[in-house]
Amino acid sequence: MRRLLAGWFVVIAAARGAAQTPYASADSALAAGQPWRANQILAPLLAVPATRTPDVVLLAARSAAAWEGWQTVRSLLEHETWLDAQFDRLGRRLLTDADLAQARNADALDDALAAAVVDGSRDNEEQAHRLVDLARAYDRLDQLDSAATTYRRAMALLPDLADWLALRAAGVTADSAGRAALYASVALPAALPRIPWTEALAHDRDDDFDGAAARYNALGAHVAGFKVEWRGATTDSAKAAIGAGLAQLLRASSNSAESRDALDLIDQVNPPMVRDDRLAVARRAAAVNRPQDAVDQFSRAAVELPLADKDRVMLGTALGAVSRWPDAAEVFAAVHDPAYAGEAAYFRARALLRANQLDPAEHALHQVVRQYPGDTSAASIALYLLADLAIDAGEVDSARADYLRLATRYPSSSQRSHAILTAALIALERGDAGVAIRELSHALDVHAVPQETDASRYWLGRARWQIGDTAGARQAWRELLPRGPESYYAVRAAARLDTIPWPVITTPPAIPPDSLNGVFARAARLDALGLDMEARFERDRLSGDARGTDAERTGEAFLAHGFMARAAQLGSRAASAGAPKDATLWQLIYPLPFAESLRQTAASESVDPLLVASVIRQESGFEPHATSRTDARGLMQVQPSTGRDLARALGFPDFDPALLWIAPINLVFGIHHFAAALRRYPEVERSLAAYNAGESRVNSWTIAPLTGQRRSADHVHDPIDDPELFVERIPFVETRDYVRAIIRNQSVYRMVYGAPSTPH
Numbered sequence: 001m002r003r004l005l006a007g008w009f010v011v012i013a014a015a016r017g018a019a020q021t022p023y024a025s026a027d028s029a030l031a032a033g034q035p036w037r038a039n040q041i042l043a044p045l046l047a048v049p050a051t052r053t054p055d056v057v058l059l060a061a062r063s064a065a066a067w068e069g070w071q072t073v074r075s076l077l078e079h080e081t082w083l084d085a086q087f088d089r090l091g092r093r094l095l096t097d098a099d100l101a102q103a104r105n106a107d108a109l110d111d112a113l114a115a116a117v118v119d120g121s122r123d124n125e126e127q128a129h130r131l132v133d134l135a136r137a138y139d140r141l142d143q144l145d146s147a148a149t150t151y152r153r154a155m156a157l158l159p160d161l162a163d164w165l166a167l168r169a170a171g172v173t174a175d176s177a178g179r180a181a182l183y184a185s186v187a188l189p190a191a192l193p194r195i196p197w198t199e200a201l202a203h204d205r206d207d208d209f210d211g212a213a214a215r216y217n218a219l220g221a222h223v224a225g226f227k228v229e230w231r232g233a234t235t236d237s238a239k240a241a242i243g244a245g246l247a248q249l250l251r252a253s254s255n256s257a258e259s260r261d262a263l264d265l266i267d268q269v270n271p272p273m274v275r276d277d278r279l280a281v282a283r284r285a286a287a288v289n290r291p292q293d294a295v296d297q298f299s300r301a302a303v304e305l306p307l308a309d310k311d312r313v314m315l316g317t318a319l320g321a322v323s324r325w326p327d328a329a330e331v332f333a334a335v336h337d338p339a340y341a342g343e344a345a346y347f348r349a350r351a352l353l354r355a356n357q358l359d360p361a362e363h364a365l366h367q368v369v370r371q372y373p374g375d376t377s378a379a380s381i382a383l384y385l386l387a388d389l390a391i392d393a394g395e396v397d398s399a400r401a402d403y404l405r406l407a408t409r410y411p412s413s414s415q416r417s418h419a420i421l422t423a424a425l426i427a428l429e430r431g432d433a434g435v436a437i438r439e440l441s442h443a444l445d446v447h448a449v450p451q452e453t454d455a456s457r458y459w460l461g462r463a464r465w466q467i468g469d470t471a472g473a474r475q476a477w478r479e480l481l482p483r484g485p486e487s488y489y490a491v492r493a494a495a496r497l498d499t500i501p502w503p504v505i506t507t508p509p510a511i512p513p514d515s516l517n518g519v520f521a522r523a524a525r526l527d528a529l530g531l532d533m534e535a536r537f538e539r540d541r542l543s544g545d546a547r548g549t550d551a552e553r554t555g556e557a558f559l560a561h562g563f564m565a566r567a568a569q570l571g572s573r574a575a576s577a578g579a580p581k582d583a584t585l586w587q588l589i590y591p592l593p594f595a596e597s598l599r600q601t602a603a604s605e606s607v608d609p610l611l612v613a614s615v616i617r618q619e620s621g622f623e624p625h626a627t628s629r630t631d632a633r634g635l636m637q638v639q640p641s642t643g644r645d646l647a648r649a650l651g652f653p654d655f656d657p658a659l660l661w662i663a664p665i666n667l668v669f670g671i672h673h674f675a676a677a678l679r680r681y682p683e684v685e686r687s688l689a690a691y692n693a694g695e696s697r698v699n700s701w702t703i704a705p706l707t708g709q710r711r712s713a714d715h716v717h718d719p720i721d722d723p724e725l726f727v728e729r730i731p732f733v734e735t736r737d738y739v740r741a742i743i744r745n746q747s748v749y750r751m752v753y754g755a756p757s758t759p760h
Helices: 002-015 017-031 035-046 054-066 070-077 087-101 105-116 124-140 144-157 159-171 176-184 192-205 209-218 222-232 236-252 256-269 275-287 291-304 309-321 325-333 338-354 358-371 376-392 396-409 416-429 433-445 450-466 470-478 488-496 514-528 532-545 548-560 564-576 583-589 595-604 609-619 640-650 657-661 663-680 684-693 695-703 723-729 733-753
Strands: none
Touching: 017 035, 017 054, 035 054, 054 070, 054 087, 070 087, 087 105, 087 124, 105 124, 124 144, 124 159, 144 159, 159 176, 159 192, 159 514, 176 192, 192 209, 209 222, 222 236, 222 256, 236 256, 236 275, 256 275, 256 291, 275 291, 275 309, 291 309, 309 325, 309 338, 325 338, 338 358, 338 376, 358 376, 376 396, 376 416, 396 416, 416 433, 416 450, 416 723, 433 450, 450 470, 450 488, 450 723, 470 488, 488 733, 514 532, 514 548, 532 548, 532 564, 548 564, 548 583, 564 583, 583 733, 595 609, 595 663, 609 663, 609 684, 609 733, 640 657, 640 663, 657 663, 663 684, 684 695, 684 723, 684 733, 695 723, 723 733
């Protein structure tokens, strides 16, 4: 294919005329792996009819296709009249790829038929790509015989990928003998386990509902089995049986992914269900964080009969999760069963607080403490929240009293550790270092702070230092150092001791074995053909087969081929199995994602690239295609709406959300956005907290520190005295742990890569 493309480039180069310099720059950018840059360069040419020539349009479409900007490809090509007359119909093939990506199946078939026509010479790889596109279009339109024939034609052109194409062909072949012949040709280790799945699919495509369902169930794919049965269900009783079966699956399932698939199917087909089954669906939806499904199913069940109080609690929680706070408060208020009343009363108070009904919320929290003193969960967390509200109001003595009441009355509370720590920190901030020392020492001696042992030891050192006991302080901090660079408090202790107990690693990583290169090369070609599922199966087999300390070598291969998320997972697997944390293993677990782009982009924004890598580790785990429940995308989890604004500011034409899955672009957008967040506050700790929880929350935490002396809102962005104390003051566990983790990550990155920070 590269030889053919080179031939096209010669033809195109001869025709580019007045646009030679920008065209050549765009061509070079594409060849250098920067297709988005090529689109930027070509935008002015495309805007002027005189320079919007076919060669410019085609180069722009090729560039957009390289970053999966399928809407951009379509807008460039769909009205062009030269697609079947120039460039060996490459434009038509690119349009087919866009059709398939956007599920425009009828258009895909038309474009694929035109693209597959051979007007002259074409190499096997390129023609196979067009045949695979054509087969996929036939497949999606249920023209199965044509799909099977076309997949076989592609097999003949690509013998080294024939196993996967054989499985594709078998999946659309009705004749069992024909499928058997295709299966007999399959030998690749990653492809062989897919044969029974393909056989189930073939029965599915042939409308053998019972046969397909039986095969899916034998493979453990029960939701797929129900989906097939639904297609074959013709009576109300059959549909009701499927509804009952799905409900039973959700009752029994401990697999979150399977449960979500079952919930998706229920949303799609809406099977009839009896009330008890609907309740089972609602309860499982709540358990796997599908709150809207839980709300819908509980609400439908409540139409028939009032909900039990246990289910009311779950419904109220789900209503809160979809931000229906007044409705949640109302549902919680209806709970009277003593087994759930305390929990419901607390959740009602929290719902009122989230609905911005502050006085009723505080009153409700006090009621929880008074009315349900024996409910450890409800009363202790109510006290914890009352203490936090007291800090917000500048009433830190009241907050400290609530924390100490919690610690004394509820020794089994999950909030106890942080309550003891925060009470001591309030004393420290109020000038009572001796009280802080006494309370923290006692808590450590009696193991009262299991979730905050390191934090308590660190702050015990800070308190001792404050009274001039430098030896005692140093001893407390030295006890943290063996926790290593992956402990936030060990990092803080090392800084206090002015030491670097973990030496910078200078040994280069080992060179991965060549034996796996063929698998990665084959997977890359499958990706290029649009067979991304098969490519994933190839890589999954490699990582799945990596056991114990051998996972390290496989991880090296994944890292060498650019799969950093999988490399980090394999590195952690090897470390858990006892592999020594040498230079190679550290660099697997803490890779520098897309290092050149990361360093260049970070430098352009005056941000420490190792801090950015630390954020990426927490945000996406190094997965370029990571997508959150709120649709934040890519390495740095940029929202499409934020990306659109950044695109305008940074000069990216025709923003497409798919750009956010392209690692170097995500880095450009994400680092620019992150740099702006860093500039909001003088301290990285507050900036990180704002990046995670929002600027308004950080401002409120800044205004009300543990001293009780409220800060003026006009000076909320001025430097604070003690960023470390600010971290402990963060009331959200998720945000507090996020900031701690990134500070820790940055320390490890400095140890592993030895690069100095860039001031920001």
